[in-house]
Amino acid sequence: MGSTSAENPENNGSAGVGRRDLIKRSAALGLISVPTMAFLSACATGGGGGSDEESKAPGGAKSATNPLGVKEGTALEAFIFKGGLGDQYAKDAEADYKAKYKAEVKHTGTQQVGPKLTPRFAGGNPPDVIDNSGADHLDMNKLSTQGQLQDLKALLDAPSLDDASKKISDVIHPSTIEKGKHGDTFDVLYYAFTIYGTWYSQKALDDNGWEYPKSLDDMVKLCGEIKKKGIAPWTYAGKYPYYVHFNLFAQIAKIGGMDGWIAIDNLEPNAWTGNDAVKQVVEHYEELAAKKYFLAGSQGLTHIQSQTAWNKGKAVFIPNGSWVENEAAPTTPKDFAMSVGALFDGSSGDKLPHGTLRAEPSEPYIVSAKGKNPAGGMELLRIMLSKKHAQNFATKVKSLTCVVDATEGMTLSPGLASASKAFKDAGDNIISLQLQEWYPSLTDEKIGGLTGQLLTGEMSAADWIKKTQQYADAVAKDDSVKKFKRES
Structure with a gap:
């Protein structure tokens, strides 16, 4: 980070x-x-x-x-x-x-x-x-x-x-x-x-006969089953929507490869709009929002509140980092069996294999x-x-x-x-990202605001991608912001 x-x-x-x-x-x-x-x-x-x-x-x-x-x-x-x-x-x-x-x-x-x-x-x-x-x-x-x-x-x-x-x-x-x-x-x-990723209770999955999804499509299908049980598939820290980027950004790199992500890190022209993996991943989140697979009211929750709702079984999945175990300890049931899963497969054309992790x-x-x-x-x-x-x-x-x-x-x-x-x-298949470290105002404030709108259904995936590219281009052209370059 x-x-x-x-x-x-x-x-x-x-x-x-x-x-x-x-x-x-x-x-x-x-x-x-x-x-x-x-x-x-x-x-x-x-x-x-x-x-x-x-x-x-x-x-x-x-x-x-x-x-x-x-x-x-x-x-x-x-x-x-x-x-x-x-x-x-x-x-x-x-x-x-x-x-x-x-x-x-x-x-x-x-x-x-x-x-x-x-x-x-x-x-x-x-x-x-x-x-x-x-x-x-x-x-x-x-x-x-x-x-x-x-x-x-x-x-x-x-x-x-x-x-x-x-x-x-x-x-x-x-x-x-x-x-x-x-x-x-x-x-x-x-x-x-x-370790960043999708966190969940292994006990919740075991009790319901569910398995951690292998692909984005598998996740959408499982979300449908979870919702039928009267449980929200996902929650997130809506007050700090950049928490969602822990998964969203890494998922783009997993599907599209590190060269594509490095272009994003380096603020290259069309790095967002010209990357098919960006479209696939952002449209996935658009679908989750359209099908109301996020816990109602998540957009108003802090990281602590979203973790507490998750611990109480109101939602099955949450995007987070491995600090969550300690941070959520006061409200975590003893038999919760806190776990984290690897990134999801997009299709057979993914640049990085199943099991890839950030x-x-x-x-x-x-x-x-x-x-x-x-x-x-x-x-x-x-x-x-x-x-x-x-x-x-x-x-x-x-x-x-x-x-x-x-x-x-x-x-x-x-x-x-x-x-x-x-x-x-994961072995060698480890992803590391620089954008949030190098340009936090861009990711946490600008893109984070767009992500908040995406997850509430107020913004389309197409508009998210278009505006994200515009924000990145603005930073690239801003001489007051020191730039850093990452090699392939």
């Missing part, structure tokens, strides 16, 4: 490491999945530089145990998104930082990262480390362009807390590095690893170049990247981090176990 690499930015401009190689490496390393995606949106102004040389923050002497040169006693400020993953896992890491460096740590947990921090970045007084996730996030592309983000190369080169012979870059999922780059600079650490690094952490203690911010991330805290994260929030093999031997929760199986079954 990062990178884009978003799972590994399929090459995303990376030097010599292809998507297929990254996925093979991740499979070999035994990494499975984890939660949360990072949506970006409004930000600050002001220039600056993110290099160590330009930082005015006080530093300490570097050593084997203090490779980043944290000055003992220097306070640290952490601003953590408190959403589906909560923030206790961060507090636990902060406690270790406080003990090691005898320093105070000011912690803020919030769901309003952007609104609260935009004026602070503009005023030159940002916190040291930030979990920039949630609907009200900062626009990291703008921050990077302005030199507000600390270059994290020193973190990648620092030794792991678990094995000093290994660098941090050796112990994290390779796609995390690719996704966290703006150009050639690695300045975002995507801490989690998320899986990406997520939960973006940034360190402020103009913060008072950027070395401390990076050190907190180094602590979080230890096996101790990666396992703590998995235990507390039912999700995995970017640290490979960190959960070996652990018993996984139902949703995470399902996500893990889906990831393994």
Whole structure:
């Protein structure tokens, strides 16, 4: 939600490491999945530089145990998104930082990262480390362009807390590095690893004799059976319709292939209107809306409300990411058997095979170049990247981090176990998308508004495609928006 690499930015401009190689490496390393995606949106102004040389923050002497040169006693400020993953896992890491460096740590947990921090970045007084996730996030592309983000190369080169012979870059999922780059600079650490898809209760399917659909047509048929039972087939976060894009966008890539999607990521002319997969997928959603297969009132629900309705059995399917298991835990029945399914087949002409899945690094952490203690911010991330805290994260929030093999031997929760199986079954057929990461205003606000109308039957598929292309073209022509390019 990062990178884009978003799972590994399929090459995303990376030097010599292809998507297929990254996925093979991740499979070999035994990494499975984890939660949360990072949506970006409004930000600050002001220039600056993110290099160590330009930082005015006080530093300490570097050593084997203090490779980043944290000055003992220097306070640290952490601003953590408190959403589906909560923030206790961060507090636990902060406690270790406080003990090691005898320093105070000011912690803020919030769901309003952007609104609260935009004026602070503009005023030159940002916190040291930030979990920039949630609907009200900062626009990291703008921050990077302005030199507000600390270059994290020193973190990648620092030794792991678990094995000093290994660098941090050796112990994290390779796609995390690719996704966290703006150009050639690695300045975002995507801490989690998320599986996106269609989530459901395996118990609900078993109790009714239903099977998870293999194709879009199978889904439409099953929706008809579900509706006859007096249950809504689908619900979604209508207040934040971009949640639907987790599936819709990936479904386009699955059917039409990654080259077609990369053209969309790169804002190429006619990338939407000239892609037959776009037509097929958007018309599928148009059909679901026309047949009233969405829970009535979904357009007015928040993500929490839609998840609660789903947990209560008012709907069978919901588009989401693997953070949902933790976020929905308060209302999830013990025998719910939360599960996630792969993307649906479109036809025999699909470019990617059955079982293809969207899986990406997520939960973006940034360190402020103009913060008072950027070395401390990076050190907190180094602590979080230890096996101790990666396992703590998995235990507390039912999700995995970017640290490979960190959960070996652990018993996984139902949703995470399902996500893990889906990831393994997908093999090389993993999709990662960049559009939502690079141009959040386009996807979350502009296209999201169109999707909201599509799902209520107020807009046709043809108009959705036409207007989406117009919005994308407008961004492509807007010189005030920094552009990024993804390689095939």
